[in-house]
Amino acid sequence: MNTITHPVDQALQSRRSVRAFLPTDVPDALVLHLLELAARAPSGTNTQPWQVHVLKGEALAQLVQLAQACFNDPQALAAQPEPYDYYPKHWVSPYLDRRRKVGFDLYALLGIAKGDKEAMHRQHARNYCFFDAPVGLFFTIDNILSQGSWLDYGMFLQSLMIAARGHGLDTCPQAAWLSLQGVVTSFLELDDSKQLVCGMALGYADEAAIENRLLTERVAATEFARFVKAKAGS
Ligand SMILES: Cc1cc2nc3c(=O)[nH]c(=O)nc-3n(C[C@H](O)[C@H](O)[C@H](O)COP(=O)(O)O)c2cc1C
Numbered sequence: 001m002n003t004i005t006h007p008v009d010q011a012l013q014s015r016r017s018v019r020a021f022l023p024t025d026v027p028d029a030l031v032l033h034l035l036e037l038a039a040r041a042p043s044g045t046n047t048q049p050w051q052v053h054v055l056k057g058e059a060l061a062q063l064v065q066l067a068q069a070c071f072n073d074p075q076a077l078a079a080q081p082e083p084y085d086y087y088p089k090h091w092v093s094p095y096l097d098r099r100r101k102v103g104f105d106l107y108a109l110l111g112i113a114k115g116d117k118e119a120m121h122r123q124h125a126r127n128y129c130f131f132d133a134p135v136g137l138f139f140t141i142d143n144i145l146s147q148g149s150w151l152d153y154g155m156f157l158q159s160l161m162i163a164a165r166g167h168g169l170d171t172c173p174q175a176a177w178l179s180l181q182g183v184v185t186s187f188l189e190l191d192d193s194k195q196l197v198c199g200m201a202l203g204y205a206d207e208a209a210i211e212n213r214l215l216t217e218r219v220a221a222t223e224f225a226r227f228v229k230a231k232a233g234s
Pocket residue numbers: 015016017018019102127172173174175176177198216
């Protein structure tokens with residue numbers, strides 16, 4: 001193996017979900033450049049299912065205000081439309097264990113004790129200001145498209161996060177916004193033909209923030225992949 005780190009390896013390895021950002025602006029031209037790079041992602045028959053809504057400055061502040069108000073009002077929150085199932089309804093091992101570990105590790109870093117619901121609520125609310133990132137992104141898809149286009153969408157999202165790394169920027173993909181789908185779709189003035197896929201925070205990481213020290217583990221490739229052997233006698 002090459003001992004000099006390849007720039008693509010570096011971008012992939014340094015990508016992590018950042019949960020505290022500096023207020024440093026990301027110029028519109030750079031946001032567009034990253035989106036153009038991300039749009040080089042493949043998609044079945046080049047369908048390019050992605051639609052991106054970029055929020056900055058006053059528009060971002062307005063949305064964040066509406067989102068915080070909704071998240072802190074149990075009735076308004078319960079009245080939000082049911083999102084698509086991003087997560088399974090019933091968790092089982094090993095997924096449940098991995099999910100728990102990342103949650104425990106984050107809360108441990110932040111000094112949030114097990115069962116401290118108020119502190120957990122406050123931390124969860126950080127999603128709804130994009131962790132103070134100067135750019136908030138929403139991704140939507142046309143409802144007429146099928147499962148394959150969601151596969152394409154994932155490639156686009158990862159390409160965007162890797163392109164961001166290439167420019168010294170960080171991201172946090174966010175399914176949390178699905179719980180506030182009504183607030184988001186109404187602010188973006190979307191009709192029923194479109195669906196929210198997820199949100200994403202984009203900006204420069206606040207390296208002094210303790211939550212950005214979270215390092216997540218991965219299962220080794222030798223555990224999730226196998227080299228299939230040829231059949232004997234064929
Ligand atoms: C589609 C998607 C949605 C996610 N939603 C959230 C979210 O709402 N809030 C959050 O803090 N992290 C969210 N994450 C980040 C995951 O927790 C994170 O990717 C995982 O723990 C691995 O950590 P890493 O991204 O730092 O490698 C999301 C990740 C993905 C891919």
